[in-house]
Amino acid sequence: MPLHGQISGYFLTKISTGAWPPGMRLAPQRELSRQLGVNRSTVVTALGQLTAMGLIEGRRGGGTIVTGTRLPIGHTDTSAAAAPAGPERSGNWNDYVEEGIHYPNLPTIQEINRLEYEPGLIRLGTGEPAPELLPGAAMNQVLAGLAQRVLPPLSYEEPLGSPALRAAVSRLLARSGITAGPDSILITSGALQGLQLIALGLLPRGSSILLEKPSYLYSIHAFQSAGVKFSGLPMDGRGLIPEYLTAEAIRTKAAMLYSIPSFHNPTGILMDKGRRQELMEVTGRLGLPILEDGAYQELWLDTPPPPPLKALDQEGRVLHLGTLSKAASPGLRIGWIAGPEPVVRRLADIKMQSDYGASSLSQLAAASWLTGGYHEEHLYVLRGRLRTRRDYMLELLQLHCTGLATWNVPAGGFYIWLSLHQAVPPRKLFSAALSAGLLLNTGDLYDRSDVRHLRLSYAYASAAELERSIPLLAELIRRGL
Template sequence: MQNRPPLSGSSRDRLRSVVASLADWRPERDSPLPIYVQIAGYFRAKIASGDWPEGMKLPPQRELAHQLGVNRSTVVAALGQLAALGLIEGRQGGGTRVAGKERTQEPAGSWNDYVEEGIHYPNLPTVQAINRLEFRPELLRLGTGEPAPELLPGEQMRSILADLTREVLPLAYEEPLGSLRLRRAVSKELGRTGIQAGPSSILILSGALQGIQLISLGLLPKGAAVLLEKPSYLYSIHSFQSAGVKLHGLPMDERGLVTEGLEARAARTKAALLYTIPSFHNPTGILMDAERRRELMEKTAALGLPVLEDGAYQDLWLDTPPPLPLKALDRNGQVLHLGTLSKSASPGLRIGWVAGPEQVIRRLADIKMQTDYGASSLSQLAAAKWLEDGCHERHTDALRLTLRQRRDLMLELLERHFAGLAEWSKPSGGFYVWLRLSKPLPLPKLFRTALAEGLLLNTGDLYDRSDARHLRLSYAYASPSGLEQGIAKLAELVRRMGRLS
């Protein structure tokens, strides 16, 4: 093994100066800006000012994490941003060093000057990588939150589109709430789940995620607090945080979000709303039972706390239908309910909806008109006919059968390869198995190691920054043979890293 050269006196002094400067600064826990973004910003300022000159070595990641009082994964995310800007670089056997000033080859006034300046936070580096890598066909996607192409209704949708060519096509804008024909079809579809919402109480969205963005921009004051399950899908995106809204996680058990202590937490945070995925939660797959749903509605009603219910997965039950949605229990206009066709029929249609009190829906429609002037008229027409003709019900029945088979295969594979390495529960719907590793591992390293082996993972730290034990495994995308190959390979990687840690 090659010996590393000792640090020179000046190098030691510079390293000490880094440690000293970090002793006087900490990221703000209450800031709506993610902690890794705060750290990256602080480091950028130090490099730009010349306090940390080119060639200066940074302390190891573990030491940085200790000095800043954060998890190592947070430091990794911050350093990833700096590396992407060309401000730091890793050198073989030499750690991480300042590479120089920020890359500014463009003339003054270039658009590139604004890349990091917008109000919407960038995705986590791992999420950005996943979004790019999902389009590489050679990778086995073990965490993807969408159905595989062969599970989508290609033939049925082709027939729908062929039928539409014999109708008058809507080439103009739709009204602010969206196509009346589609809202009537959605209203009928919601009625099948117990939700009573007329067309005037429904806004058509360009995907359900847009509903979260509209609510954060149009209904919540800056600095507002949102309660939600932790872990949660919302921690992997920045829709609320970019609007200056703070997220406060609540614990879960096998029955869903824990309501005990909700009153105290809502009072302490001055919560503006509660966001929940009661049916087949993302990423845990947990189904909130009927009694817990009633408790949650009673407590939030007593608190006057509005609820945002994400029903993206509620149609994808695999054993028995889930309990009534929270919106079906709502008698006070307390719940906004999000729905989508993306998880079952077609992510590419970009059709979702939000149902709630008419005044709130009109407010959200006004914000939507200011952002995109309405979802695609052609997509809305296709979605309306899809629902009207009963295609959705027939397709979801067939999809459930396939997903049930793939879920059972994944559980069998986990028993075969992960016994003693991890724990898991049998999901009763949705896409995900929430795998809990028997011992903590550096999840960013596991992500990179798996990628080098041709596996694309969704690690638990995307949904809870402090997580070092979980993986979100999806049985909805990889083929049965891909699952067999991927789960076996993943188990070997976990076993190997466990021996090294």
Template sequence: MPDWTPDLSGPVPLYRQIAAYIRGKIGSGSWPPGTKLPPQRTLARELGVNRSTVVAALGLLAESGLIEGRHGGGTAVTRPGNGEGGRGSWLAYVEEGRHYPNLPAIQAINRLEFSPGLIRLGTGEPGPDLLPGTEMAAVMAELAQGPLPLPYEEPLGSLRLRRAVSAELARSGINAGPSSILILSGALQGFQLISLGLLPKGSSIVLEKPSYLYSIHAFQSAGVRLHGLAMDDRGLIPEELEPAAARTGAALLYTIPSFHNPTGIVMDLERRQQLMEKTDALGLPVLEDGAYQELWLDAPPPPPLKAMDRSGRVLHLGTLSKSASPGLRIGWIAGPEPVIQRLADIKMQTDYGASSLSQQAAAIWLEKGLHDRHTETLRMKLRERRDLLLALLERHFAGLASWNRPSGGFYVWLRLKHPLPLPKLFHAALAEGLLLNTGDLYDRSDSRHLRLSFSYASPAELERGIARLAEVIRQFGGQV
């Protein structure tokens, strides 16, 4: 994607500026032979020009022999000579590694989230106005007053932070001492460490379907297969677990019991107890994702599964990214000490520990009670935005869809009245300045759901975005 924009008031015509920019990318080796250029519409949007301007620029480059149309569609940088050139280029290895590339829609979302002017209706993080900028600046100022933590931390992470996390987990009923906690570079790293360090290739995981885990490839890239289990409005159905585990030889159960991503469902206490009994009988370890558990809006959820664990079967993931700061990249995993030591060893081989500065800032944040105060305020603001989104859906989506009323987290799980080709809907919405997370990211067979977030877009953006989205769906054929 472009890292430059043309000078709209300069003397050089825009199409020539764009051609020169692409020519420079090719000449420097940044775009080697075979590199596929972004679609014309994408280039036009990112560069802030008309599509006709991009077409003219690409025409110049094609005349120069620098780019060509590809048989399968799109435009690519030409290969020298008879097309067999470019040997020794890293481009040949781009998709040859063991780690799968992201889904194309996820790649597009990751890029487009930084495009100005788009209304982000699916983003799963707090908006900039919900983050504690002033309070976090004070933490950084305090950190700067003493000796800066510039050396590496120990393999498990900062002892100071692990003590603070231990105290935080105890508030939810989880008994995990500092030696049972590993500090992560964001909770997502926990998936990577588990897939690399604990699961043999060819093993299987059972999980809710739909699930956030389907939208990433942390386990699949390690040769681990995912098998979805049915859900109802109380969450994962325990009766589904035994036959699925027997059929797949499952190595573990992954679950998000509190404010499930993407559905927002909360597993009630009775269902959690049933699930713990069932996994105990099956001897099935559990990976519990607690990313959203503190973001309740109406009432606190039941205790985490880890709080019910007396035999060390549950690994519990947590993070500061959903509440205090995605940019700190601080998460943690709590579990039996030998397992935590194993994961710590893998982590040391991958990144040699999370940022020391971030760890000490997170420790201050937790120790001083700043996290509790901020989370209380955040819940209030999220509650207001949830209620606004629900009111907007009532106004604009009557007859188009049905939806849940989430009691926490970030998401409304919208079910369209009629199935639609969701990839095409994604692009139709994008053309109207709306960035969506469609249900097929979380269940490949889905053709009816959208994950709408009320955590990122401002109230004014939600009002414009939901009205515009309803019109896109009507034009797309979703009207009754």
């Protein structure tokens, strides 16, 4: 069967089984041809066959839309997955796709989430360690040890999470100066779930939170979906600037401050000790709670960061988020919230209503990982490898991007914040980079009005990929695409 026939048959099966319901918008022809690895003319021919059958139609300015799921009279679909003939349905789930209370991801974020698993693309902005940086051999030892247990944990854990894991996290936090007993710690399915629980359980609809701008929080919709508004505060090389905080907190009647003081996402900025103390003093006078995101604080590359905000907290005003995803294993889906006991119990109740607890097996593995000394050993190795990758990316930027942009030298974390000398439309740059085989995280994901920044990650792409991609990126920036 010719390629266009194979493609139209594949699309036909998707439509006839309801996987692609009426009203669904197909990807642009250029994107479809890239995904399928064929010429655009082949895609046009395939779509033309479906259009002739009345199953799709092109709309001016609106792309190509699925218009029906029933096969035309006289057409027989011989595919095994084809839907049986029957009366046309009066409705379908597509009508509800964006009607729930949780907002959809930004279109570019949705695209990135999908494209990250497409082979052949160089991921220049990915916020996770490359597979070769993850502790596969050490984790195998942990899992092999668990396999020797007579009774694996197949039941639910306590609402706050595994007591053994909470005790291990308590000792981990103590090493950074945070005093939090096991009863003050809630185990979550990653730090992201912690943000969702806080948005749902602690903040009334219509409330406002203060945060750095740009910020990772702008790229997800956990708080906006809960009816919470953002108010961004400016940063300098030392982090969030406290002098703007008081007026904005009063103006917006802010419910809390969200901050990433150690190796900020996306800028990589490290808030110094003096700025942290000043921030605690200002928020203390305001009686303003703080949500501290400590996802990257262990990933220092030069010297350890100052104590976390939670370590300076003597009033129970700081909730501290942590995770194993950035260093040890994104796949374990283990994070935690440390804070006052009534608060973590409230959040635990919401978690029980949503998923009845994080995976018991993952919690057991995480506890063994932390108590067995594996974590510190791995961090020592990981910091060295990340330091080498950071330095190499800085060399390449110096070689290819001097005169086009400036950038910071991060002391930890994953990210270099590239500041372009000239504004470049983010979507055009994203699309041009994608055509060149590069997957970018543009600055508008973290600040909607940003047209001059890119978040570059040295944690995922290999040295060979960086060597190929940075000159390509520089050429795209030079052309203004």
